[in-house]
Each structure stands twice: as structure tokens, then as C-alpha cells.
Amino acid sequence: MMNNRNKNDEYIVIVGCGRLGSHLARLLSKARKSVVVIDKNEGAFHRLGDDFSGFTIEADAIEIDSLLQAKINKADVVVTTTNDDNTNILIAQIAKIIYKVPKVIARLFEPSRQQVYEELGIETLCPTILSAIELKNIIVGDKMEV
């Protein structure tokens, strides 16, 4: 029950409102979460559509002021989905180390960096690896281990 309540109260900050960020924001908003999206380009917010009821902040998330504006210090989850690995990891580190956000997830394109970040306690999600595994499974079936 307690766990359930915590889930309902989640306050989520999404950095980057690209295809992934915007889609995630819509899904979470529909699931009754409080969502704040940061992007430095205002035009990106058009991707959010009608079913997003959270806040949008037009700012550069590399600056601490804009992160504070999104109340990162109170966030339960921070997801970084910009199209630049270094930006993602920088913000994820800020969230994890300075603001002690319980759950931080970064999107990562370059698989070779994954290990380093997991050592820092940041969960990563690498679409490159995921697609590679999925493609391989389609081609040879999922018998082999990764």
C-alpha cells in the first residue's frame, strides 16, 4: 500500500523534449504523474500534444538555475533524453550527486560508455544495444546469451 502511494506521488523531471522525451512525458502524464519537461527549444514542446498536462520549461538544462526552476531538488525521478550523451550524463550526475535524486536514468547512444556510468550509480538506457539485441533476435532467434 505504501509502495503504491509512493508511486502515485512521483514527481518526474524529463530533460529534453525530443521524440523519446515527449513520448515518455505523455505516457507518464496520462498515468497521472506530475511531469515537468525541460528543453531549450520552445518549438519542441509542440510534440507533447493534448494529453500532456504537466509543465514545460524553456531553458538550458545545463544551467543549475533552470534545473532549480524545475524543482530538481524535490524530484523523485530525473530522466535525461537529450540527443547528446555528454549533456545527458552531466545532468544525470548533477541530479544524482548534488541533489540526491533517488532515481536517475540517462539515455545513452554510445554503448562503450555504459559501464562508466553504471559505476556512478546512474541507470542508463542504451537504444543502440537494445536495438542490436532485438535485431539479432529477429535474425537468429533469442537462443544465444548477450
Place this chain on the structure above:
Amino acid sequence: MLYTELIKERYQLIVGYVGTIIIGIGFALLLPLLLLPVYSQEANETAYFIIPSLIAICLGYVMRRKLKCVKEVTLTLQEGGVIVLLAWISATIFCAMPFIISGKLNFTQAVFEAVSGLTTTGLSVVDVTKTSHIFLMWRSIMQFIGGAGLAVIMLSAIIGPHGLGLYNAEARSDKLLPNVAKSTKLIMIIYTGYILSGIILYILAGMPWFDAINHSIAAVSTGGFSTRAESIGAYNSLSIELITLILMILGTINFAAHYVLLKGQIKKFFQIGEIRFMFFLLAFIVPLVAFFSLTRLYGSISQGIRVAIFELTSALSTTGFSTVGYTNWNGFAIFMMIVVMLIGGGAGSTAGGIKQYRVYVMLKSLVWNIKSYLLPKNSVRQDYVVRPDGKFYVSSEHKIETSNFITLYILTYIIGISILLIHGYSLQDAMFEIASSLGTVGLSVGVTSADAPSMVLWTESFGMMLGRLEFFVVFFASMKIIKDIKFMIKRR
């Protein structure tokens, strides 16, 4: 073929949600009956509320069953608009029923009273001295419902995040929290909290408890229905006037700004452009009116200022309580009242009018425009206004939307005045009365009464409805309905 299916499905959704609101109205109709234990001599009026309530609940239930065929989907702004429009029309009819069944008012008058209540206007054709407590309470409950907004009440209770279109359609664009369902709950908490504290303050100030409940609801919802014929003036008490003043100002402030204030960020609260504009406007106009018009009329400067503060705040907050009559006011004072009524309350509050925010943006952009002539040709400027959620950079599109709204408001105002002039009222009376109904204020110079021609009452009802729903939703929702009906007929 696919499109007809889609339209059918969406309209099932719309009918279902409207049904939900009608059920809500049905239950609200039972609320005045809570007074029966205290005023048992009025038990003979029970049926006037129970009959419409049963009709509403049954009809709502049948409509709501349509919802079951549709899976949860998100409402668009247009669909939200259609729901809001249909909900307001059906709510008006059901709210008017008790007056019709009891025979107190004819159809036109009853609809007028219901619209006036739901839009939190406060113009009335009921003779409050001869009306029972149950009916007085019902008028206040209508204002409570209308003040928060049908959509907001429904959102906080039922729909949740899928109803953002609904939230926007009912002229509410300010979000307090990054979750629309939580925002609406917060609005309801702030709203009922102020009403409860208002009731306590009134009782402490010596008002009877029944009057306290009614006046507190009417003040915070910026409605203005009173249980006394002389409104607040009947008590002739400085403390009651002061409490009313505070409640009216609270009622007219944007809910998002309230949230900033309640979080304790007082400095940030007073940086909000709209709030500054409101206090500046009052500080500017009150002395003018007091000095040039009212001091002579009421004998002393202090009395003149007291009346001026109360009446102008009542007009600006679009509440419509009064302590004096306006028949002996001179042209300047009446005109200032009209101007203030046109400006109206804060955006995203329970108030009506053009809204202080829009006027503020337009005045600011005027200043920016003049300043731009003095700057070098290639200078880059970022023009912003401070809103409760922070700085807002004003784009030209935003300016166009704002000025379109004001144009539409003034056009409707002109049409309304013309209709009243045709019926033989003086220009001053017509301007005052239409500004009052379009801005959902509820002050009257005597045009609105039980014996007013029905055309005048309909004009005012229509004006109140347009003013409350901020025009555009009424237009685009009716256009969508007509378009869809045309399409369906062609297909058949």
C-alpha cells in the same frame, strides 16, 4: 465511413461526460434541503427540489451509460468546448427548475436567475424579502458551483488527466501543479478554504449564521447574491464591510497567484503583473471617485472614501455587493464604475470581465511599442510580463489573441447596449447594466427587475453566459456541433 464512426464515438464520450455533470447537478439540488431541520416550516417546498433532482439524476445516469462503450481517451480542446457548452446549458435548465415548478418565476425569469447564479453574476429578479431560506440557499449553492466552474469540479472528482481540453475550454489556462487533476483539487481546496474562513469571520463580526454562509459563498465566488434587499449595506457595519472587501479581493485573484501567496512567497506575489495592476488601479481610481463625486454626496471625506473603496472593489472583482444605491451618483462616478466593471477580475479566478491580465498586457505592449521607436533599429528586446508561474515572454501571437478577445468583448458590449437602448432605457443605464452582466458583476442601476421586458432579460442572460465562458468556447463549440450535425445528415 471511418469518420462517421469516429464522430459517433466521440459524441458518446461527450454525452457521457455531460451526463456526469447532470448527475452532479442533481445531487447539488438536494443540498438546500439540509436546511430543513432548522427551518422545518419550509418543508412544503421540498418537492420543488426533489423533482428536478430526480429527473437530473435519472437523465444523467442514462447519458452516463454511454461512457461504458468507450475506452478511456483524451479529450481535445474542441470536445472539451462542446462538453462545457452543453453542460452549462443543461445545468442552467436544471438549476432554473425549482423556481419554475414552485411558480415563483416564469421561464424567462427562472433562466435568468439560474444563469446569473451559475455565472456568479448576482443580478436578480427574485424579491429576497419574500423568498424562503431554502431558495436563498439554492441561489448561493449555484454561485458556489459556478464559481469553481463545472469542469473544474468534475475534473477534480472524475476525469483526471484526460480532461485537459476541458480545463482549457472553461477559460482556465493557469496550471498550479504539473498535473491537471491535482491542480483542480488544489483550486477546490483554496476555494472552499476561503469560504469557510469567510463564514467564521462573518459570524465573529456579528452576522447571523445563515447570512454568513450565503454572503461568504457569494463574496469568494464573486457572485454577489445577497439575502438582504440592501445587500451588504443592510448591516451598516464597518467590520462586515471590511471582511467582504477582503473576501472579494481574494475571490478576484488568480488561483495560481493564491498558491504563490499561500506558499509564503509574498515578495513573488507582489511581483505578479496582474496583482500590481489591480492594486495600482484601485489606488488610482478610488481617490478620484471619492474626491470628485462621493465626498459631496455623502458629507465627509472619510465616508466618501469608504463608499468608493467598497463599491469600486465590488465592481472590479465583479462581485456586485453594494452598500448604497447609485441613483444619485453623478456621471463621472458611474462612468468609472463602468470602466472598472469592463476591466474585471483576475485571469484564472472566479471573476469575469475582460480580465486584468489582458488589460495589463495590452497596456504594456503599448508602452513597449512606444519605447521601440526610441531604440536603435536592430536592437533585440525581450518583452515579458510576470505571471504566477514566472516570467512570460509575450509573443505577437499572444498579443493578437488578447486584442481579439478585447475586440470581441467590446463588440458584444455595443450590441448589448443597442438592444437595451431600443427598449427605451437611457444610455447611462444601458451601459452600466450591460457592463455589469457581460462582466458577471451584478450591480444594477435598476434596469434588471422582475418586470423588465423578457428581451432585456434574455440579452443579459446571453451576455452573462458569453462573459463567463470567455466567448471563444461558445463560438467554436457551437460551430463544431453544427459542422458535425451537417456531416452526419449528409451521410444518411
